[in-house]
Amino acid sequence: MTTHLPILQVIIPLLAAPFCIFLRIPRLVGIFAILVSAAAFLVSCGLLQQVITAGTISYKLGGWPAPWGIEYRIDILNVYLLLLVSAMSTIVLVAAQTSIKKELPEDRHVFFYTSFLLCLTGLLGILATADAFNVFVFLEISALSTYTMIALGTDRRALTASYQYLIMGTIGATFIIIGVGLMYMMTGTLNMYDLAERLPEVNTSRTVLSAFGFFIVGVCLKLALFPLHLWLPNAYAFAPSIATAFLAATATKVAVYLLIRLVFSIFGIEFVVTVLPMQEIFMVLGLAGIFAASVSAIYQLNIKRLFAYSSVAQIGYMILGLAIGTKLGLVATLVHMFNHALMKAAVFLAIGGAVYRIHSAQLIHFAGLGRKMPLTMAAIVIGGLSLIGVPLTVGFVSKWYLVLALLENGWWPVAILVLMSSLLAVMYVWRTVEWIYFTPPRINIDDVTEAPLSQLIPIWILVLANIYFGLNTSLTVGLSKMAAESLYGIFGGVL
Amino acid sequence: MNILGLYNYWIVVVLMLIGFYIVIAHENLIKKLVGLSIFQTSVFFFYISMGKITGATAPILDEKYELYSNPLPHVLILTAIVVGIATTALGLALVVRIQEAYGSIEERDIQEQDAHDQLECQLEAYGPSSMEISDEQEQDE
């Protein structure tokens, strides 16, 4: 049983998803989804334990050996993210039980859970597999179910947002298969580790360069790197709050994972840094994304859209960490992926709690809510502080490592820019705080009360996690360091 | 090497660009999806022609033949075709819902209606003074 954990990780939610439709009773389906997600979480815990004690696990699907069959390979990097994704989905699903009652019509609940589980399958699959084409398949599974979830939003703009995402996402995914195809042409293999061995022989050919180009553009579309982020703000703003919380916490992180795999495991950092000016490109785009998106966030009227722009900015930090190209930079990126998931999940779930009560995500309707929903609003504030990078929160840990990595590499001006950018975060977070706490209510909120307990508990678990992982970083930093070591280990690194 | 020797790749590139152009240039949501399908189809061609070896036959083992085409890309692309169908189906379903919600499937009409919604939010947030400014901006556009 335990030897099959890698496949169980993916297959449990995959099989459970259609089963949801047969169960039919929304309440039952909801609880079932939680159980499935919790099972996935347990599996990833088991995997973590196995990876730490026995090292990288290689699982051959159907018993076919690696270059021919599909291999699932679990190392410290993907187990770290498997853990994150399955934990987030479990927490978010708990809050979903009540939240979607107000945001979705009754007959759609079952479909929502089905898409949710399919999306989870896709994300876990991308993380687990070591086969480049398999990545594409899982990418599309998660993407298609994401489009569905977004389109379930109540606002009609959810439909256009979903459509827009569908167009952009499909183009991105198609770019990725073009890249995979070109790589296959040159090497005759689809296994990532086999690719990594064979690519160096041909890596000066133009076919490989264009394969890399297609792949990277496709992945950057998926992870919403500025300026390919245009689909993200609307998608997050109009999707059901639960979907937003889940996507913000996991989807872009998985895309960043894919980028890391591509850069470090398949092509190798030396190729990426020496053959192409990726360091400069990533640095410029990362910084541009941080500033442009943070400034846009300041002017948003819809609070979900505001934090969606903030997500785009935060992705800029992750890319910047990659751009540094050192072990410490990679650690900064990996730590921030985890930490950002905690912050955004907390913020978006708390917003979901408020939307549950006031049926609006307009910032002005949040005016005066600080008094009516102190616990929910405090969660937004703490999540916001974490985004800014205030000490004692996870955001500070991320910022610390990023700035340290930049200094270590001698990039002083970039370090200053990164710190300056956190002031933009202060501005958008504080604009929210002013509306929530220091503005008289604009709508009738007399009978508004705290969010229901089933949402408040997940929200506060996340908020406390924001503080706990800001104080105790042995899990996040420890695993990130191990992952960075192993990624650099493959190619010796260019530290 | 003859520039037309790799004509299959030329077809792929031309189809890809046509598809991409349609996605970008057309206002009509259905036409965009058509473009997207052409774009994806070009990739199918790419994979299929990749596996073909001149003079080779289908990979059914037989003593008469020695040269076989590579079946793997063909198998892969079957999966991709299924994904493509699912994407198109979902896209069309969305267009139907958009037509119901907005009464149009022209991108410009939809954007205008969204801009109007946005303006109302602004009005509610900042009062009529902001409305005048936005009106001017709208006229400028």
Added chain:
Amino acid sequence: MALSAEMMLILTMVVPLIAVGGIAAAHKYPNLREAVTITASLILIYLVSSLYGITKAGGVVSVQGAELFSDLALSFRIEPLGMIFSLVAGYLWLVTTIYAIGYMRGHHEKNQTRFYCCFAIAISSAMGIAYADNLFTLFIFYEVLTLSTYPLVTHAGTKEAKNGGRVYLGILLSTSVIFLLLGIISTWYVTGTLDFRAGGIFGEEHRKAAAILLPLFIFGIGKAAIMPFHRWLPSAMVAPTPVSALLHAVAVVKAGVFTVLKVCTYTFGIDLLVSLPTRDFLLYLGCASIILASLVAMRKDNLKARLAYSTVSQLSYITVGALLATGSGALGGAMHIATHAFGKITLFFCAGAIMVASHKTEISQMKGLGKHMPITMTAFFIGSLSIIGLPPCGGTWSKWYLMVGAADTGKWLVMAVLMVSSLLNIAYLLPIPLKAFLSEDGVEKDRSFQLKEAPLPCLIALCFTAFGCLVLFFYPQPLYEIARAFLEASGNYVR
């Protein structure tokens, strides 16, 4: 009750936080709520005084907290300078609470629970700053102090208050994030430690780095309000007067100059400091702040604004004292923390008392007020003398040592600046009580309401602090001894 010294140290931070819970729980019963605050402040005084007794007897009290990340730990240790700061903040919290009860009730302020809660958090973080044993711990509490005082600044909730709050938060956070955090991370990167050590942590080989880092620290500690980063202090004057009194004359600004002193003596070390090429520039910038702020103060008709600029000027005394890098300079700076605290809080108490009793905020309206409010105006007079540095008030001593420090270095310009500034102090402070007592017009004609002294709690508080000013003159020995102990602890001596 036998508490270990370590326990007491922790309790100084925990007691105010427990009080927050009590205050929040008792929000419906104002009397109970204020009783909780007063009890907490009495306990705090007991703790701080016992700690003083222990350290005076030569005991070393330190607490090593959990290691967070990158070998950084939350750790606390009592050293004499921190003792001065904590004693001042602890005692004045009680006084200010008593004053606040009179003021807040007399002024019918809203949101009083939030006010007392934030106040207690601010005190808790001030204690954390005072006892921090490394820059990292200090930075954490420094930021908490900024954030917890923000709601106090915007207390009124008016547009003006919100704008003031924005400037306050904007300047304090931006300086601390851009300069101070960068300085701290760089220091850690250069030296590998952030501990406060006698003689500093920079070796000879780090001279160049230290020269660059010094301005980062001096500008980064925005709470020390050195020009051009002083604007937050006048902006913060929109806060209720007890806040201005305790936080913007004592806790927050003193946290700033305390940090400056501590960084100059324990991180850089006086010996290194004196040889840094950037020091002279900063020293003269401090001098310019002293003079310019005094000049601006003269032109302000609003009493609180004038006092705010006076504070900016006085804070630069301490910064200059630290940057003089002589034993006497640091000694004078340390003593000035206490003497200025008593002087300035008296003045603010008086300003608030005048506002509550007569609703006057402009100096030009205060002529002849002395007849109606003799106690208040007498206290104001004493406070003024202390700020100016004239006998029989405590300010005399600290200014004396600052002068001696300037003379030691042979920097005659600094001496001249201190002299001129004292004259300017006379020019902008003394006319207020003199006109109040000696002028005839103004109040007599305005008989629309009965003009009398402020509520009793206010009077008690301001008499106490005025008395404190006098005590510090006649009985400066304890203060001098701690300041001297501070010099010894930091590895210096006074001739």
